[in-house]
Amino acid sequence: MAASGGSTGEPATDLQDTEFSISRVQLQVLPHLSSYLPDTLLPVHINPLHHNPFFHPSHSFYISPTDIVLRHIAHDLSGTFPPPSPRLAYLRAGPHHQVYFKPSEVRAAIVTCGGLCPGMNTVIRELVVGLWELYGVREIYGVKAGFRGFYSVEPLRLDPKMVDSFHKRGGTMLETSRGGFDLHKIVNAIHHRGYNQVYIIGGDGTMRGAVKIFEEIRSRKLRVAVTGIPKTVDNDVGIIDKSFGFQTAVEMAQQAISAAHVEAESAVNGIGLVKLMGRSTGHIALNATLSSRDVDCCLIPETEFYLKGKGGLFEFLDQRLRENGHAVVVVAEGAGQDLIPRTESQREERDESGNLVFLDVGGWLKAELKKWWEREHPNELFTVKYIDPTYMIRAVPANATDNLYCTLLAHSAIHGVMAGYTGFVSGPINGNYAYIPLDEVAEARNEVDIRDHKWAWVRSVTNQPDFARTSSGMNG
Numbered sequence: 329m330a331a332s333g334g335s336t337g338e339p340a341t342d343l344q345d346t347e348f349s350i351s352r353v354q355l356q357v358l359p360h361l362s363s364y365l366p367d368t369l370l371p372v373h374i375n376p377l378h379h380n381p382f383f384h385p386s387h388s389f390y391i392s393p394t395d396i397v398l399r400h401i402a403h404d405l406s407g408t409f410p411p412p413s414p415r416l417a418y419l420r421a422g423p424h425h426q427v428y429f430k431p432s433e434v435r436a437a438i439v440t441c442g443g444l445c446p447g448m449n450t451v452i453r454e455l456v457v458g459l460w461e462l463y464g465v466r467e468i469y470g471v472k473a474g475f476r477g478f479y480s481v482e483p484l485r486l487d488p489k490m491v492d493s494f495h496k497r498g499g500t501m502l503e504t505s506r507g508g509f510d511l512h513k514i515v516n517a518i519h520h521r522g523y524n525q526v527y528i529i530g531g532d533g534t535m536r537g538a539v540k541i542f543e544e545i546r547s548r549k550l551r552v553a554v555t556g557i558p559k560t561v562d563n564d565v566g567i568i569d570k571s572f573g574f575q576t577a578v579e580m581a582q583q584a585i586s587a588a589h590v591e592a593e594s595a596v597n598g599i600g601l602v603k604l605m606g607r608s609t610g611h612i613a614l615n616a617t618l619s620s621r622d623v624d625c626c627l628i629p630e631t632e633f634y635l636k637g638k639g640g641l642f643e644f645l646d647q648r649l650r651e652n653g654h655a656v657v658v659v660a661e662g663a664g665q666d667l668i669p670r671t672e673s674q675r676e677e678r679d680e681s682g683n684l685v686f687l688d689v690g691g692w693l694k695a696e697l698k699k700w701w702e703r704e705h706p707n708e709l710f711t712v713k714y715i716d717p718t719y720m721i722r723a724v725p726a727n728a729t730d731n732l733y734c735t736l737l738a739h740s741a742i743h744g745v746m747a748g749y750t751g752f753v754s755g756p757i758n759g760n761y762a763y764i765p766l767d768e769v770a771e772a773r774n775e776v777d778i779r780d781h782k783w784a785w786v787r788s789v790t791n792q793p794d795f796a797r798t799s800s801g802m803n804g
């Protein structure tokens with residue numbers, strides 16, 4: 329609302345500039361089939377939802393090209409915290425009045441790639457049920473075993489009956505894999521099998537692959553819509569609020585932390601050490617720490633730590649053991665990788681997708697803690713109980729919140745594809761589902777910002793040292 333001087337006689341604060349103004353909004357343009365295919369190849373149809381007895385579509389039911397979601401909703405009107413200008417906006421997700429596919433001509437393909445994440449099966453289920461029930465699509469195929477499955481495995485025909493209980497199971501019923509990305513073989517297979525809608529569920533690597541598939545399809549002028557559905561237990565994909573399955577994983581991590589706490593409390597000078605997933609981001613460790621409150625120290629990849637000397641981990645734990653008799657340390661798998669001695673070949677080792685293979689920071693830390701205690705307090709009892717729940721936090725079915733999230737994601741993706749959009753990703757931005765260009769998502773990282781309130785909150789809860797501030801020359 330613009331301020332006026334009013335009756336107070338104060339000069340009017342000029343807020344006109346900061347008012348919502350369409351001219352200052354930059355709508356991120358989504359690729360559309362019509363941008364590279366002629367109208368003759370793209371007849372439009374009325375959305376079948378219009379005649380669906382379960383819906384009573386009113387005018388506001390449909391998304392119009394002016395329905396947007398703003399990327400940044402926190403603003404400082406004084407201008408000291410300006411949002412990036414102009415304000416970024418994305419098309420709101422939802423059904424469109426006109427669609428670019430006749431349900432009877434749709435051949436949809438669904439693929440899952442990369443590591444597991446709670447909720448993958450729910451997304452598959454809801455894509456199948458949504459395509460079938462909302463739009464009357466009958467030809468839906470599951471591509472097995474990740475990207476390589478396009479060109480090397482017979483697809484699986486899917487229908488609602490077959491996927492009915494998928495959401496109750498962890499993992500992916502379509503199977504997944506790393507590596508095997510052969511662009512030309514994949515696009516040839518999409519073309520030859522006659523798929524015209526491709527739903528790609530995967531993490532950051534998958535999204536980068538999906539961009540290449542979309543670009544190749546566009547350059548071959550194929551009438552195929554491609555959409556990405558971001559999946560990452562690490563929550564490392566940017567722009568979207570959070571990835572599906574992440575909350576479930578954090579919830580599962582609580583069990584490991586609780587067990588570590590019980591073990592530590594029940595020993596003399598007991599340390600409970602928990603390693604949690606998080607290749608390059610510490611979101612799981614951070615959120616599990618904040619929700620558990622049993623954690624004394626949380627170590628994440630975004631900030632270095634060191635063991636010895638003033639302000640180091642050993643000094644801190646020594647103090648905690650003296651004060652409380654026990655301590656719990658949570659470490660994200662990607663933390664401290666530079667501290668662990670490794671051979672030249674270990675330095676180069678990568679998985680099939682090209683991701684660096686990490687050494688076990690938990691095992692290394694456990695050994696270092698034992699050496700330290702023997703050195704400093706040789707005659708005192710000491711125990712480190714190391715818990716590595718690894719796959720237990722991601723190989724579970726999604727919780728209720730994540731299941732609902734997966735359903736909305738799947739429906740958003742279907743509506744966008746039916747409306748002819750391609751090369752896009754669906755996801756929540758500030759709680760509203762939006763369509764984001766695929767290439768933007770593929771590049772955007774979501775790392776823990778250690779200058780942010782959330783990390784300060786972790787430090788205030790744990791009271792752990794600020795390693796970043798005291799780190800100069802202390803490693804060893």
Ligand SMILES: Nc1ncnc2c1ncn2[C@@H]1O[C@H](COP(=O)(O)OP(=O)(O)O)[C@@H](O)[C@H]1O
Pocket residue numbers: 441442443474475476505506507508509530531532533534535536537538540559560680681682683
């Ligand atoms: N830059 C890339 N270009 C093309 N394909 C990629 C790229 N990075 C990863 N991929 C492929 O995406 C799939 C999943 O990648 P991966 O990194 O294992 O998991 P995630 O997608 O969960 O991050 C693999 O099949 C991999 O070959």
Ligand SMILES: O=P(O)(O)OC[C@H]1O[C@](O)(COP(=O)(O)O)[C@@H](O)[C@@H]1O
Pocket residue numbers: 441442443444531532559560561562605606607661679722
């Ligand atoms: O043993 P795998 O299957 O390679 O998975 C381990 C990795 O998977 C992750 O969950 C991340 O997987 P994505 O890259 O597929 O999201 C990491 O936390 C972990 O390093």
Ligand SMILES: [Mg+2]
Pocket residue numbers: 442531532533
């Ligand atoms: Mg990844």
